Amino acid sequence: MKNRTKQTVPLLLIALSLLLIGAGTVRGEAQLVLTKAINICMECIGIG
Amino acid sequence: MAKKRTTLRLWVQAGWFALTNGYAKGFLEGKIYKGATKFVCVPGLNCYSCPGALGSCPIGSLQAVLDSGKFRFSCYVFGFLMLFGALMGRFVCGWLCPFGLVQDLLHKIPLFHKKKNLPGHQWLKYLKYVVLVLFVILLPMTVVGITGMGDPWFCKYICPSGTLFGGVPLLLSNPTLRSAIGWLFSWKMFLLVLIVVLSIKYYRPFCKYLCPLGAVYGLFNPVALYRLTVDQDKCVHCKGCQQVCKMDIPVWEKPNSVECIRCGDCKTFCPTGAIHSTLEQLRVKPYGGIEAEKGGENK
Ligand code: SF4
Ligand code: SF4
Ligand code: SF4
Numbered sequence: 001m002k003n004r005t006k007q008t009v010p011l012l013l014i015a016l017s018l019l020l021i022g023a024g025t026v027r028g029e030a031q032l033v034l035t036k037a038i039n040i041c042m043e044c045i046g047i048g
Numbered sequence: 049m050a051k052k053r054t055t056l057r058l059w060v061q062a063g064w065f066a067l068t069n070g071y072a073k074g075f076l077e078g079k080i081y082k083g084a085t086k087f088v089c090v091p092g093l094n095c096y097s098c099p100g101a102l103g104s105c106p107i108g109s110l111q112a113v114l115d116s117g118k119f120r121f122s123c124y125v126f127g128f129l130m131l132f133g134a135l136m137g138r139f140v141c142g143w144l145c146p147f148g149l150v151q152d153l154l155h156k157i158p159l160f161h162k163k164k165n166l167p168g169h170q171w172l173k174y175l176k177y178v179v180l181v182l183f184v185i186l187l188p189m190t191v192v193g194i195t196g197m198g199d200p201w202f203c204k205y206i207c208p209s210g211t212l213f214g215g216v217p218l219l220l221s222n223p224t225l226r227s228a229i230g231w232l233f234s235w236k237m238f239l240l241v242l243i244v245v246l247s248i249k250y251y252r253p254f255c256k257y258l259c260p261l262g263a264v265y266g267l268f269n270p271v272a273l274y275r276l277t278v279d280q281d282k283c284v285h286c287k288g289c290q291q292v293c294k295m296d297i298p299v300w301e302k303p304n305s306v307e308c309i310r311c312g313d314c315k316t317f318c319p320t321g322a323i324h325s326t327l328e329q330l331r332v333k334p335y336g337g338i339e340a341e342k343g344g345e346n347k
Contacts, residue, residue, distance in 0.1 A: 006275075021127035033109045039080075044108060044210035
C-alpha cells in the first residue's frame with residue numbers, strides 16, 4: 001500500500017464510524033445501550 | 049529504558065481504569081452508576097455492571113442490541129468499534145483495557161516458570177474469532193425466546209471481566225443479589241479462577257485465545273492511524289524483537305500483526321532503532337512539513 005493510501009484509509013474509516021454512530025443513535029440503539037447499561041446485567045455478573 | 053516504559057504503561061492502564069470506573073459510591077453501596085455517560089462505549093472490555101463504570105462495554109452493548117430482537121445489525125456499536133479500531137487498533141489492549149491490566153499484573157507474580165504461550169498456541173489463537181462470531185453475534189441473534197429476545201451468550205457463559213469487575217464486587221456488597229447465586233455463578237467463577245491461574249504462568253491467555261474485542265481490534269492493526277513500521281535499512285534481523293515480545297510476534301516481518309497489543313517493548317529493545325510508530329513519523333518538522341514514513345512497512 002502506498003503511504004498516501006495508508007494515511008487516508010484510517011481517516012475514511014473514522015468518518016464512516018462517526019456516521020454509523022450517528023445512524024445508530026437515530027435508530028434508537030444508543031437508548032437501548034443506555035437502558036441495558038444502567039440496569040444491573042444479571043448475565044454479566046453470573047446470576048441471570 | 050524498557051522498565052520505564054513498562055511502568056509508564058502500568059500507570060496509564062491504572063489511570064484509565066480509575067477515570068472510567070470512578071463511581072466510588074457504587075462500590076460502597078453495591079449499586080451501579082445510572083448516569084447518561086453510559087450512552088458511550090469505552091474502548092476496553094469494561095463491564096457496564098462494574099459498580100464504578102461510567103461507560104459501556106462494547107461487547108456487552110453489541111449483544112444487547114443484537115439480542116433485543118429489534119435490530120439485525122448494530123450501526124451504533126460497530127461505529128464505536130470502528131472508531132477505536134481505526135484510531136489505534138489493539139493499542140487499546142496494551143494501554144486502555146482493565147482486563148488486560150489484570151492479566152499484566154498477574155503475570156508479574158513470581159510463581160511458576162513463565163511462558164509466553166499455551167501449548168497449541170498456533171491453533172488456539174483462532175478460538176477468539178469463533179467466540180466472536182458464535183457467542184457475541186450468532187447465538188444472541190438466533191436463539192430467542194417467546195418474547196423474541198435472546199441472551200448475551202458471551203457475557204452470560206464466558207466473560208471473566210464481568211465476573212471480576214461486576215459480579216464479585218456487587219455480590220460482596222449486595223446481600224439480595226448474593227441470595228440469587230446458582231450454578232451459573234459457579235461456572236463463571238471456575239472460568240475466572242482458571243484464567244487467573246493461567247495468567248500467572250502464561251502471558252495474557254484470555255487476550256490471546258478468547259477475547260472477542262481483541263479479535264475485532266486486531267483486524268484494524270494494519271490499517272489504523274497508529275501502526276508500527278520497520279526501517280529495513282536499519283533492521284539486522286537479530287530477532288531480538290520477537291524474543292522480548294510477550295505476544296511472540298516476529299516484528300521485523302509483521303509489525304502490524306493482528307496479535308500485537310502495541311505495548312512498545314520491541315521498539316524500546318531494538319538495538320538499531322529500526323522500529324518506529326506512525327505517531328513519531330507524524331512529528332512536524334521545523335519548516336512545517338510532515339516527515340514521510342521511512343523504510344518498508346512490512347505486514
Ligand atoms: S460481561 Fe463482559 S462482555 Fe458483558 S458487558 Fe460485562 S465486560 Fe462486557
Ligand atoms: S484482548 Fe480483550 S481483554 Fe485483552 S486487552 Fe484486548 S480488549 Fe482487553
Ligand atoms: S510486536 Fe512489539 S508492540 Fe506488539 S506486542 Fe510485541 S513487543 Fe509489544
